Amino acid sequence: MARVLISDKLSPAAVAIFRERGIEADVKTGLTPAELRAIIGEYDGLAVRSATKVTREVLEAAPRLKVVGRAGIGVDNVDVTSATARGVVVMNTPFGNAITTAEHAMAMMFALARQLPEASASTKAGKWEKNRFMGVELFAKTLGLIGCGNIGGIVADRANGLKMKVIAFDPFLSEKRAVEIGVEKVELPELLARADFITLHAPMTEQTRNILSRENIARMKKGARLINCARGGLVDEVALAEALQSGHLAGAALDVFEVEPATDSPLFALENVVCTPHLGAATNEAQENVALQVAEQMSDFLLTGAVSNAINMPSVTAEEAPRLKPYMELARLLGSMAGQLSAGQDDAIKAIRIEYEGHAAELNRRPLTAAALAGVLTPQMGAVNMVNAPVLAKERGIDVAETIMERRGEYQTLLTITVTTHQGQRSIAGTLLAENKPRLVAIKGIAVEADFAPHMLYVTNQDKPGFIGRFGTALAEAGINIGTLHLGRAAPGGDAICLVGLDGPMPEAVLAEVRRLPLVVRATPLSF
Numbered sequence: 256m257a258r259v260l261i262s263d264k265l266s267p268a269a270v271a272i273f274r275e276r277g278i279e280a281d282v283k284t285g286l287t288p289a290e291l292r293a294i295i296g297e298y299d300g301l302a303v304r305s306a307t308k309v310t311r312e313v314l315e316a317a318p319r320l321k322v323v324g325r326a327g328i329g330v331d332n333v334d335v336t337s338a339t340a341r342g343v344v345v346m347n348t349p350f351g352n353a354i355t356t357a358e359h360a361m362a363m364m365f366a367l368a369r370q371l372p373e374a375s376a377s378t379k380a381g382k383w384e385k386n387r388f389m390g391v392e393l394f395a396k397t398l399g400l401i402g403c404g405n406i407g408g409i410v411a412d413r414a415n416g417l418k419m420k421v422i423a424f425d426p427f428l429s430e431k432r433a434v435e436i437g438v439e440k441v442e443l444p445e446l447l448a449r450a451d452f453i454t455l456h457a458p459m460t461e462q463t464r465n466i467l468s469r470e471n472i473a474r475m476k477k478g479a480r481l482i483n484c485a486r487g488g489l490v491d492e493v494a495l496a497e498a499l500q501s502g503h504l505a506g507a508a509l510d511v512f513e514v515e516p517a518t519d520s521p522l523f524a525l526e527n528v529v530c531t532p533h534l535g536a537a538t539n540e541a542q543e544n545v546a547l548q549v550a551e552q553m554s555d556f557l558l559t560g561a562v563s564n565a566i567n568m569p570s571v572t573a574e575e576a577p578r579l580k581p582y583m584e585l586a587r588l589l590g591s592m593a594g595q596l597s598a599g600q601d602d603a604i605k606a607i608r609i610e611y612e613g614h615a616a617e618l619n620r621r622p623l624t625a626a627a628l629a630g631v632l633t634p635q636m637g638a639v640n641m642v643n644a645p646v647l648a649k650e651r652g653i654d655v656a657e658t659i660m661e662r663r664g665e666y667q668t669l670l671t672i673t674v675t676t677h678q679g680q681r682s683i684a685g686t687l688l689a690e691n692k693p694r695l696v697a698i699k700g701i702a703v704e705a706d707f708a709p710h711m712l713y714v715t716n717q718d719k720p721g722f723i724g725r726f727g728t729a730l731a732e733a734g735i736n737i738g739t740l741h742l743g744r745a746a747p748g749g750d751a752i753c754l755v756g757l758d759g760p761m762p763e764a765v766l767a768e769v770r771r772l773p774l775v776v777r778a779t780p781l782s783f
Contacts, residue, residue: 429652590630
């Protein structure tokens, strides 16, 4: 009999789902890390919320563990990399708390506009300071959404009901989708200059980290108010405090902080700041929804092998998994490379095309396409999985197409992923070698035979003498060891490609030096 440990509080109905389906479920909350490590080896599944930290040490003590289920969307408390390395599936519940989080953002906006927390505290203290708490109306104000996916779209709907003017910055938001949800799509500088209220609804990625930097906070409209119920690392909290103290901004409301639990912050002493302890998903309805959802998903996996809402592996049936697994990994790697090369706040993806040739064309392509989409979207949107990737692409108006090539070409199987952005098209092609090993065979139509490495550097350069020597010298002087080096070019004297496998991540300083080299057109670090 499969055994599941529930280490954070779940509703009795969720616990009952496990037991009714023949899974032994033990509820043991409040465990210390040492206590968790001592017993986790007895379980096949671990159900958590946000309190339990599923670290590498916990995973190493869990030889039986097959699945970790997170009742909620964020998996910051789970070491997904270590889980993947140990073959442990990590699931979340991405849509169970969207309405609750959107409503909390709206509540924070109201509280900020009318200074409700300060007015309540003053009145309870026996004061009657009616003239002190002069608020502002939301009616006819401009609301700027940074991120307009599922939660941002719900906020837009509520704000339109309040007769606000809603503008949105989101590289993935299409003009068609913007019209459907009643928002005006703008670029970030315009949003910062126009918005009276700004709410954040973006995931934490390398592209969005510190998106409201000191410079961008300074670009915000004087007297604007900021609401963040997304992720703490999106905002420079020190710069925000200074902008509030100087009067440049009128107020801020934060549910999330760069360091949590947040026990100390320069924002706490300011009267024009509303703070809550990460309550975005804290309603009875949301907690019940995500608890029931994670219990169903984990039960399905442990009993049948079905995978739903997985962060670190494709969702497929147990029957399909052995055959499809290497093809899905190839699709994910090719998509990830295409996505990383297309990543950028000003380079929105318009279309994604996946071409199948040879053996791949004969398979169930739905999980392969989903794996490719997840690979493409993850660099800009965070943890996208096979289940939500097609939904997210549709929400943002990205055209997704499959092409089937029945002819047999040079390779027994060939996958080609083409990403179209405002700047043009990028295509990545790959195949499977012996023992189902993924291999890259072409970039933008240029033949480049290379294995995927955890860390790589992609360089586009002018095909002229001297580049390779300068490039190798720059890496050598920085102490960077080249594991593999692959070259390709479209035609003599034109643009060429250099793809390097590295032993570790490329340091920013060295990357900047490479970009300054003569003949270098572009240099992009890649990680897989």
